[in-house]
Amino acid sequence: MLDHATPPGLADRIEEILNDHNGMEGPLLPVLHSLQAAFGHVPQAALPIIARALNLSRAEVHGVMSFYHDFREAPAGRHVVKLCRAEACQAMGADRVAAHAKARLGVDWHGTTATGAVTLEPVFCLGLCACAPAAMVDGKLIGRCDEARLDAVLDGVRA
Amino acid sequence: MKFFIPLDSAAVALGADEVAALILSEAARLDVTVEIIRNGSRGMVWLEPLVEVVTEAGRTGFGPMTLADVPGLFRDLSAHPKALGLVDALPWMAGQTRLTFARVGVIDPLSLAEYEAQGGLSGLHRAMGLDAAGIVAEVTASGLRGRGGAGFPTGIKWKTVADARADRKYIVCNADEGDSATFADRMLMEGDPFTLIEGMVIAGLATGATKGFVYIRSEYPIAIRVMQAAVRIAEDGGLLGPSVLGRGPRFDLEIRVGAGAYVCGEETSLLNSLEGKRGVVRAKPPLPALEGFMGKPTVVNNVISLASIPVILQRGAAFYKTFGLGRSHGTIPLQIAGNVRFGGLYETGFGLTLGQIVDDIAGGTASGRAVKAVQVGGPLGAYHPRSHFDTPFGYEEFGAKDGLIGHAGLTIFDDSADMLAQARFAMEFCAIESCGKCTPCRIGAVRGTETIDRIARGDATAIPLLTDLCATMKSGSLCALGGFTPYPVLSALTHFPNDFAPVKEAAE
Numbered sequence: 001m002l003d004h005a006t007p008p009g010l011a012d013r014i015e016e017i018l019n020d021h022n023g024m025e026g027p028l029l030p031v032l033h034s035l036q037a038a039f040g041h042v043p044q045a046a047l048p049i050i051a052r053a054l055n056l057s058r059a060e061v062h063g064v065m066s067f068y069h070d071f072r073e074a075p076a077g078r079h080v081v082k083l084c085r086a087e088a089c090q091a092m093g094a095d096r097v098a099a100h101a102k103a104r105l106g107v108d109w110h111g112t113t114a115t116g117a118v119t120l121e122p123v124f125c126l127g128l129c130a131c132a133p134a135a136m137v138d139g140k141l142i143g144r145c146d147e148a149r150l151d152a153v154l155d156g157v158r159a
Numbered sequence: 160m161k162f163f164i165p166l167d168s169a170a171v172a173l174g175a176d177e178v179a180a181l182i183l184s185e186a187a188r189l190d191v192t193v194e195i196i197r198n199g200s201r202g203m204v205w206l207e208p209l210v211e212v213v214t215e216a217g218r219t220g221f222g223p224m225t226l227a228d229v230p231g232l233f234r235d236l237s238a239h240p241k242a243l244g245l246v247d248a249l250p251w252m253a254g255q256t257r258l259t260f261a262r263v264g265v266i267d268p269l270s271l272a273e274y275e276a277q278g279g280l281s282g283l284h285r286a287m288g289l290d291a292a293g294i295v296a297e298v299t300a301s302g303l304r305g306r307g308g309a310g311f312p313t314g315i316k317w318k319t320v321a322d323a324r325a326d327r328k329y330i331v332c333n334a335d336e337g338d339s340a341t342f343a344d345r346m347l348m349e350g351d352p353f354t355l356i357e358g359m360v361i362a363g364l365a366t367g368a369t370k371g372f373v374y375i376r377s378e379y380p381i382a383i384r385v386m387q388a389a390v391r392i393a394e395d396g397g398l399l400g401p402s403v404l405g406r407g408p409r410f411d412l413e414i415r416v417g418a419g420a421y422v423c424g425e426e427t428s429l430l431n432s433l434e435g436k437r438g439v440v441r442a443k444p445p446l447p448a449l450e451g452f453m454g455k456p457t458v459v460n461n462v463i464s465l466a467s468i469p470v471i472l473q474r475g476a477a478f479y480k481t482f483g484l485g486r487s488h489g490t491i492p493l494q495i496a497g498n499v500r501f502g503g504l505y506e507t508g509f510g511l512t513l514g515q516i517v518d519d520i521a522g523g524t525a526s527g528r529a530v531k532a533v534q535v536g537g538p539l540g541a542y543h544p545r546s547h548f549d550t551p552f553g554y555e556e557f558g559a560k561d562g563l564i565g566h567a568g569l570t571i572f573d574d575s576a577d578m579l580a581q582a583r584f585a586m587e588f589c590a591i592e593s594c595g596k597c598t599p600c601r602i603g604a605v606r607g608t609e610t611i612d613r614i615a616r617g618d619a620t621a622i623p624l625l626t627d628l629c630a631t632m633k634s635g636s637l638c639a640l641g642g643f644t645p646y647p648v649l650s651a652l653t654h655f656p657n658d659f660a661p662v663k664e665a666a667e
Contacts, residue, residue, distance in 0.1 A: 025453060028435030029418055033377075054435075067437040067594075068418030070377055086339030087534055088570045090584070091497035092525070124421055124538075124588070126378050127342040128172050129568065130204035130495065130502030139380060143172035143207075 006045045013038055014046050018053045028054060028064055032071055041072040077112040077119035079157040081105075082136040083145070085122045088129035093146065097133050098122075100147045104154060117158060160186070160193045160233075163211035163218065165264070167200035167349050168381045169342070173223065175208035181229045182210070189233055199350015201264035202504030203251050211246055212236060220246040251505065254520070256482060258474075258490050259467045260343075260506045263350035269388055271396045274353045280398070282469030286361045287407055294365035295321055298468065300476035302488030306343075307333055307424075307461030308536065308565040308639070310487075310554040313468075316458060319448035320366040323456035328368035330359050331433065331452055331459045334375040334382070335417050335424040338537025340496040340568030344462035346504055348375070348382040351466075352389035353398075356412060358465035360403055361472060362458055363410040371410065372452070373462075374429055376417040387414050421592040425638045426459040428594055439594045440638045461566070463492060484510030487553035495521045497534075497570035514548030517571060528573040532581075532655065536565025538588055539643035541650035542578060561653075562646060578655035583611040585647040589640060599632045600641025607632075607648065617661045625652065 017034045021027040031050060035042045042065055051061045065071045083089075083098050105113050105120055112119040128134035131143035137153050145153070164170070164179045179195055186193040201209060209222035212232065220243035221232065231239045246252060257263075266273040274280070286294050299314025320328060332355065336344040348355060359371045375383050390412050393399040403410050420438045423429045427441035430452050451457025467489065471479045480488045487509035493516060495502050500522035517523070517533055524530055532542040541562030543550070550560050557564045572581075586607035593600045607628055613621035629645035636642040652659055 026433050026435040029432065030415065033416055033418070060436075064435065064437050067439075068420050070417075070419035086588075087538060087581070087584070088340045088496040088568075090581070091570055091572045091576065123378060123419075124592070125337055125339045125341075126168070126172075127336065127345040128169050129340045129342055129497065129570070130499065130504075131169050131173055131207070132497065134172065136378075141168055141172035141381075143169060 007039050007043055010039075010043055010045060011049070014049050018050070028056070028061070029068075032065060036071060040075045044073055077116050079117060079138050080119045080121060081154070081157070082121045082123040082126075084124070084126055084128070084132070084134040086125045086129075088125075089133040092132040094133040097145060097147055097150055101150060101154070104151070118154070160191060161213040162193060162195045163198045163213075164195055165200045165207065165209065165350075166197035166268070166381065166385070167207075168345060168379070169204050170200050170207040170209065171381065173207045174225070177226060178208050178210060178224050178229060181226050182232065185229055185233060191233060196267045198266065199263040199268055200346055200504075201246060201252065202260070202346065203249070203501070204503040205501050206243065209246075217245045217247065219244065220249070251501065251503070251520075255506050256490050256508055257506050258470045258479070258482075259354070259463060260347065260351070260492055260504065261470065262354065263346060266351065268350050268352055268385055269392060271353060271392055271398070274351075278473060279353055279469070280357060282472035283357050283361055283404070286364055286472045287404070291321055291365050291367065294361060294472070297472060297476045298365070301471045301479040302476075302483070302486075303464065303467055303471060303479070304487070304554065305461055306463035306467070306491070306566065308338075308563065310564075313460060313464050316448055316460070317362065317365050319446065320368070320456045320458050323449055325456050327370070327453075327455045328366055329452045329455060329457040330362045330366070330368045330371040331430065331457055332359060332371065332373040332462055332465055333424065333426060333429055333459055334373050334379075334462045335429055336379075336462070336566065337376060337421040337424045338539070338566050338568055340534070340570040341494050341537055341566040342496075342568075343492040343494050343504055343566065345379050345382050347462055347466050348379070349385050352386050353393065354466045354469055355386075355462055356389060356393050356398065358468035359412060360398065360410050361468050362460070362465060364403070364407060366456075366458055368456075368458065369409045369411065371412045372415050372433055373412065374415045374417060374423070374433055376423075377419055383414065383416055390414060420594075421588075422594045422638075422640055425640065428638070429459065430457065437594070439596050442637060463566075482508035484508070484551055484553050484556075486555055491552065491564075491567050493520075493552070494566075494568045495571070496568060498524045498526055498573045499571045500525050509553045510551050512548060513543060513550045513552065514545075516552065516569065517548065521569075521571065524571060524573040526573045526575075528575065530571055531574040531576050532572045532578065532651075534570040534572070534581075534647065535568070536563045536646075537568050538585060539563070539639055539646055540565050540568075541646045542572075542581060542654060543650070544654040546654075561650060563643070578651040578658040579611065579615055582648045582651040583608055583615070585644050585651075586611060589644040593640060597635070597637040597641060599635035600637070600644075603628055603632045603636075603641060604644060607644070611648075614659055619661045622652070622659065
């Protein structure tokens with residue numbers, strides 16, 4: 001186990017999730033997604049249990065988990081702000097918006113503010129390329145997210 | 160009153176949910192009975208949220224709607240400041256040839272009855288009257304090529320799988336639409352999911368596959384939700400399950416969700432990811448058509464390729480083939496994005512020139528400044544200058560300009576764009592998203608960003624080094640990520656040399 005406390009009820013919940021995916025072909029990604037949905041991150045204590053259940057080595061499970069940008073080892077901040085960095089958004093000033101967000105929050109990409117309120121993440125394309133720049137805040141999509149719009153959004157997620 | 164308000168991601172990102180909620184509460188306040196259908200988007204993103212009201216004359220559009228515009232919908236509609244007239248008569252709609260997207264924005268995406276009423280399932284009915292070879296022959300004759308970007312003839316891929324002998328075969332739909340400027344897959348899945356399902360069922364009949372997967376990127380939460388709901392409805396309606404429409408073979412469909420890896424849009428990497436492995440690219444051969452998912456023969460097709468199958472079967476290969484140009488047959492959903500005045504999705508036969516698309520249809524830039532460059536085909540596509548505006552939109556035609564059409568996304572940049580920065584981003588993106596399997600991509604992309612930084616500092620001797628590195632990446636990479644990253648880099652360097660000049664005069 002790494003440096004994060006084992007979430008309460010972990011073993012039971014993993015068991016449930018593994019049962020839900022019983023018989024599925026190639027269940028590892030759906031299992032990891034379910035764990036992250038349940039706990040907000042993938043508790044590292046779950047990996048050996050998954051490995052045993054799916055007849056994989058711990059290294060294989062770790063290898064898969066670490067390959068994908070979506071899976072986190074540790075909880076994110078209370079709010080997650082994702083800003084698109086891809087070309088269509090760049091053409092509408094996404095780099096400027098990102099610089100503004102970093103300065104205002106005092107963090108770089110993947111950073112979480114000192115209060116634990118906001119995690120800032122890059123994303124490469126939300127499919128909102130004709131209403132760029134695009135953002136996703138706690139799962140909610142935002143189009144034409146210029147500096148002013150972002151400020152309004154950040155004002156709403158300070159808690 | 161009956162309203163159509165899109166559930167499409169772009170409409171929602173611009174406030175469609177809030178507009179819908181206010182229409183409901185305003186109607187309650189005025190004691191007006193309303194019906195709200197959450198449809199797909201018509202593709203005119205600059206008009207979103209586009210609210211349609213059903214009137215005696217037809218579906219009348221209002222957009223882009225703000226909350227302040229809502230009360231006016233309950234007064235004299237003809238006096239509404241956002242009134243657009245009949246949506247089907249708008250030039251953007253009237254100018255298109257909507258075959259694959261015929262129902263997107265028109266129907267309730269989750270009504271199987273409406274789907275059938277608007278021509279849905281007639282392709283499948285016709286397919287069920289043919290044998291497997293007959294279906295493959297029809298798809299081959301249509302000239303349909305992979306709409307994901309590679310442009311491989313769909314019929315030939317299907318024939319390979321159909322001819323392969325195995326106890327199990329699979330249809331995998333690649334809905335990992337990660338390229339910037341592309342959103343056709345998303346719009347189709349959100350706006351007309353049964354078309355994709357019907358296309359996959361037909362692919363199953365044609366090849367003997369009984370199981371399908373749709374691998375959707377996690378960045379598309381609404382598309383995932385709509386597709387999952389559509390699969391359940393299709394199961395209840397007998398379109399999917401133990402016997403297709405009660406008289407065909409079994410076909411089951413599962414929705415899978417990606418996890419933020421761009422490279423999983425590459426078909427072999429996607430297959431590994433689907434199997435629960437790292438999304439590392441596989442060397443070919445073996446072709447996925449022979450050894451794909453779990454080592455079994457597998458069709459891997461893009462969303463738009465599969466969603467074009469129903470109309471091909473319904474109206475016939477000859478009809479579909481009448482559209483297009485040269486070896487690019489049929490229609491293509493252009494996705495016009497970036498710094499654009501009229502951005503969105505425009506389905507048309509291949510063959511419009513780049514200039515017609517950018518200047519006439521899209522109306523130039525949103526900023527009103529001159530168009531400097533258009534990146535065609537996503538992050539791995541070339542940056543085209545105005546001198547390429549006479550290039551007709553087709554696979555071979557863009558290949559001849561050292562570019563590609565990819566998934567038909569176009570990103571427009573105005574004259575404030577710094578093409579050296581764009582070239583550097585292409586390398587940086589490749590470095591971030593490389594699966595790590597092959598050296599030219601994994602290491603080359605890192606060295607590429609460093610080399611472009613040297614050029615930016617005024618070191619002109621780094622330019623031949625960059626060209627050489629691009630040649631290595633192009634010929635030495637296993638897949639299109641490393642192999643095509645040189646397209647944006649070299650096109651930026653070739654067509655916009657001033658941005659790479661040792662002394663940037665404009666900056667002095």
